[in-house]
Amino acid sequence: MLQGKRIVLGITGGIAAYKGAALCSKLVQAGAEVHVIMTESATKFITPLTLQTLSRHVVHIDTFDERDPSVVSHIHLADHADLIIVAPATANVIAKLAGGHADDMLSTTLLAATCPIVIAPAMNVHMYEHPAVVINMELLAERGAMFVEPGTGQLACGYVAKGRLAEPEDIVAAVQAWFARGKTLSGKKVLVTAGGTIERLDPVRYLTNDSSGKMGFALAEAAALLGAEVTVVAGRTTASPPGGVRIVRAESAGEMLETVLNLYDEMDIVIKAAAVADYRPVHTYEHKLKKTGERLVLELERTTDILQTLGERKRHQLLVGFAAETGNLETYALDKLNRKKCDLIVANDVSSEDAGFNVDTNAVRIYGPEGLVEDVPLLSKRETAARIMDVVVRRMKTSGGGSAS
Template sequence: MLDGKTILLGVTGGIAAYKAAVLCSKLVQKGAQVHVIMTESAARFITPLTLQTLSRNPVHTDTFNEEDPAVVAHINLADRADLVLIAPATANSLAKLAAGLADDMLSTTLLATTAPIIAAPAMNVHMYEHPATVANMETLGRRGVRFIDPGTGQLACGYVAKGRLAEPEEIVQAVELYLASRSMLLGKEVVVTAGGTVERFDPVRYLTNDSSGKMGFAIAEAARDLGAQVTLIAARTTAPTPGGVELVQVESAQQMLDAVLSRADSADVVVKAAAVADYRPIIRHETKLKKTGDTLIIEMEKTTDILAELGRRKNGQFLVGFAAETDRLEEHAMDKLQRKNCDLIVANDVTMEGAGFNVDTNAVSIFDRDGLVEALPVLGKRETADRLMRLVADRLAGSAKAGVKL
């Protein structure tokens, strides 16, 4: 998986920087093209010459040391990287990355790259567990940065605790597994819906729901990172739009239906995570309704059930639905899966703390036609999305091997 890959290795200033030499050597032995960026502090623990010799490439330490006038070095490195690996990643480097600081060669390059980033933290246990470090890692995790957990053992400060850099062999294996996962949905077209639809009854008022779009956006990012070509159909959302996907902006349930159906036939996977209105006003007034009495009656009509329509028209697509429930979770989820001809249903109890709308976490249970497949605890929505899309990829691969048309 590393043969011919360009790995950008960031080495920051901790005593574990000495392990970067072995790590660099092992990456090169696996066939990777390794380009090393060292912070000024890292260069006090291990010399750039060591890593230059092992990587067979110049080591970058200074933003202003532009050796090739044809390119801007940090942009060139950022663009060429298939993956950025920070090992060791100190508390300071994680804080700078979380804050978006760019005051040296490594942090500037990290801010410029669109490549996936993996960080292997190494620090004193109290620094690792400090609320600021925990918050920074949570922030970075929501942005898609992956972490290789530090090990427990003798630390340089004398403590025996968690915080030592993972061994080079473990880091290389984690990098290989990550890069392998990025081809799990390679060549597949995935359509994801997200957000809450808006049903207007006059130009300034509408009916909607509490969906933020965060779960759907996380699923789109996860599918993208597994190699899929992703179309994200989004209604009203409060989350930042993910990059690297085709965004189709819609407002109403009807607009979402039209957008989904026009793309479903060519899709391999459709994940309907949007919260779509079940009803809409029959009359949409062209001008603002004036207050004329103590009550207002708005007559509603049922919208087309998008998931049911997708299930009815399904012709080989792998269909994933969502069920936000408040009681009898499994019963309602299984009923919905059967009625709407889904392959998987992802159900959550929105009354549970950490699993409702407008939060960064979720706790879901995934069902197929045989019942519960997996119950995930409260996790970040991105991690939940990763677990879901890996399951989808495994199901697709298993069906392809068995010659099954979904």
């Protein structure tokens, strides 16, 4: 997929800069023509000679180091790139790109670029979660940048937490997925729900769940790569949203239901990956509820089942539901598929350490009216989403572009 592709690799000044060498090597081995831009800070961690040797091209560092008088280097690189990867992407370069700053070779090239940009953040967990960094990443995602989420593990600062650069092979896989995308869903409108809902008890307390939104966002990204026009209705999420999709926020189950129903008729495919609360407090207090005794009894009432409502109102849509279970996967999945009139159900065992909430991997089984359609092994959520969308595309074709039921 990368044969002959011209890729600009931006390496910034974090300890993970050393992984840039492996990433550059893997891209070249896959057939890409790689041109490396390093920030001055990056050269403190890894030498330009290393990247020059691996890429077989001059490494660019200084904006004013113009070696070819016939071109302006940063414009020439931007104009001829099929893709730009920034890995590792520090909080600083993310802020520069979000704010439109251009004060070095990498930032000027990024600002001049019209090609897709892949950003692989790497930083201390507290930096990664800082509101300014979160806002900058969300802004870039809205503009179409694609993010490869950092992993969780030992950080250079000593923390064991989220923030370490994704492994080079994962970044290459994301790049290959970008170039491998077809336009099989061109002209189709896809709605994905993601994250968990919040049911308020009072202004400072609420009922929710552990959903991060990672799976829903990965599905939205996969659908967009296939050419679809994608809308994500998102509840409470901790993951970064993908680029190139419309994000609509809906806090509670009631808000999500209303938002989804308003969009439903115009959609061709609806994937309900959100973890929606089954119950909500009967009474929501306007002021913070004070302690009054040793026990507090909450009365809860059922929320409206969004998936079942969509199944009942389904006309031309292909409807995909999710079943997060802790046992008897097939029994519960097929029951849910039939009761809620879905075309496909994606079932996963959330009690599994590597396939539940707030992890970067998943293992799922996809069921249709005929039974098991595909058993997807443990993969990254991005790869899992691609496999699910492959099944959705096949089901669309066999059903003539509409519902299979």
